[in-house]
Every structure is written in structure tokens, then in C-alpha cells.
Amino acid sequence: MQKRGVLIGAGALVTVLLTVGAWFAPVPYVVRQPGPVLDVLSPTVITVTGADVSASTGKLLLTTVEIVDGIDTATAARTWFEDRDALIPREAIFPAGQSTEQVLQANQALFTTSETTAIDVALGKVGRPTGVRVTIDVKEVGGPSAGLMLTLGIIDKLTPADLTGGHTIAGTGQVTADGAVGPIGGIPQKLHGADVDYFLVPADNCAEAVGAVPPGLTLARVATVDDALLALKTIAAGAQPATC
Template structure:
């Protein structure tokens, strides 16, 4: 990520193998490997590149109180010639996972997932479709309302915090997983009650 701790040290396309000797194969494992660290700590990140394997020291940064490498982690596509770009800038961490997934589905499926309504949301998405909690939910709710959203998809684990200071007129929709998010969008689109926080 531009300006992040790994800029100029790690490269797009590097395959993460381990963080401080702990093997990592997905984003959760990267987060777990960093959870006992803090901003300013140096970690050894082992990566595999086209020109060989290297271990790179990275001085950790911080985002929302959590240590970060300043990278976006994704799965290696089955066909390395296939590249998907989102054009998303200044997104730190996995908070946009659910919404990016819904955006892809919206592009691939006929019709409009939201029925033309302005719906915002957040949440980390796991390989099995589970929607995980994120940090800074109150700020995201305020930003969504400011930008015209009428409903917000809230990870179930963030519902208590979201209900503590919801913006007026913003419907809080509780989601546990991708299927639930799709069902909730269908409810909103068709004018049915959606699961709420």
C-alpha cells in the first residue's frame, strides 16, 4: 500500500510464506502472527518471488490500533494470467471484503442487487463466506449516512457497537455471512423487513 511499511520492500505478486517464522496461508494467519506485536516492531516476512525466496525485515505500522504490514493479501489465482483490479485506494485491512464481494456478484449477475437503493456496508469476508467484525464501525456508519446511504450491512459481531450511536435514518442490517447479506439485499430490494441489529 502506498506509503505503508512494506512499500519498496515487498512487491505486488510476492507470495507470503511466513511472518517471523510462523507459516501463513491466509489473511487471518497474517493477523494472528502480528497480534502480539506493536507499531515500530520489526518482523521478518518470508516471501516467494519469481526470482527466488527472500526474507524481508518490515517495521510495522499501525491502523486503528492494530499493527500492520501495509499490504493487501489475496489468494493466488488459479491462472496467473488472470488479474482482477478493484481500483480501491486507501483501504487498510480487510474491512471492504464483503462489499467488494457483493460488487463482483452484482457485476456478474443479471439485475441490480440493491434495486437502485444506496446501501453501504462493511465486514471482513472469509473463504467460507462468513462475515467477520471490523474496527471503527461508528465512523463508517457516519460516512455512509453522509454519502446518502439509507441502509448499512453490519457484521453481526459489530451490532452492539453499531446500535450504540446509529445515525438517524440509517437502517442497520445484521449479516452473518455472504448468503445472509444477499438475502438481506433481496429483502430491501423487495420492500420486506431485513434482519436488523
């Protein structure tokens, strides 16, 4: 009887160890969570030479997401029940056949393109003043979704009026050469990462955003840079912008 008891006890111990091992085993998923926010009106982000630059009493926040790789079953289970973070298949971020470094390089290339487009679109909106040079310095941000806020930041600096009206306004969205604002990924995480009253949301992200909006946050629906400028003007005037 004593020997049998030892064997049963040993079997229970093995079961516990296997369960614990499975709980902390890696899974083929990543966590997408809110990342840092960055004020594009900061003098270190956008530098304009060859023209007078106006000051702003408010902020325009560029929002980001972070990807947490190498998660285990326990982390995946916790994330599944959270509203703020998202559990997504790893291959959706790191496709098979591409190294992490290759993915990072591709995202950086997309960001560089979005910088160039933002400068071109912004200068077009302010009349392309002769001799103006704009440089952007944003580190550790990839992808195209910073385009809208960078565009607005440049326009604000080259416009005598304070476009923010003293408000802190966050946003996101790709910008194309014709001034259209395109959808981005991670909108729920970006909404939760920005502790503000107003958020500029690409029109094609509105349906997803409405289902994830934190209490007290007003969504401003924008399909173009002109829509975004109108939303800023409306907010500055103390009125309600067009919402999702």
C-alpha cells in the first residue's frame, strides 16, 4: 500500500509539472498593446527652416502600438480577456519566411515614405512657400500610420493660427499623395493609449473604433486631410466635430 501511495503521488507530481510546463510554453501569437504617444508639435520632432514657425498652446499626438513577441500560454490567456490589448497570430505580424529584422526594415521603409508624403501634402496645403525645408525626427516608429498627424503638425507650424485651439488631440491614419486618409491597424490599442478628449479616426476604421472607444473620448471621423483640418477648427471653436 505504501509503495502504491508513492507511485500515485509521483504521478500527481508529474501531472502538475506537465500542466505548469504547458502554462508557460510559448504560443504562436503576439500581443498588440498601446505604445508611446508623441507630440508632433514638439520642436524636436518637426523642424522647419526657411519660414516663420508659429507656436501652439495645444498638442497633436501621434499614437503607436507595441508588439510583444515570445509570449506564453499564461500571457495569451490573460490577454484574451482584456479590452485594451489584442492577441493576434504571430504570422500576421511576422510572415513566414521573413526574419524579424526584415519586418522591422520594411516597416521603417513605410514610415520613411509616410514622412515624405506628409511633407508634400502639408506644403501643398499651405501654398508651397519657396525655400522652406521640413525635416522629421521620429525614432523607433515604423509603418505608415503616422502620416496624418505629421501632416497636421507641419501645417500647424506653417499656419499663423493655432490649429489645436489649446486642446490636446490624438489621431492616426495613413495619408496618400492626394490627401486621402487611409485605415490603419491597432485602432483599439491606439484609442486606449491616448489619454485625451478627442481622437482623429480614419473613416474606414470608424466601425472598429466605435466598438472600442474608452469612456469620455470623442471620435472625429476623417476621410481626408481637409476633414481633419475641419475637425481641428471645429474643436478649437468649442463645437462637436463630425463623429464616427
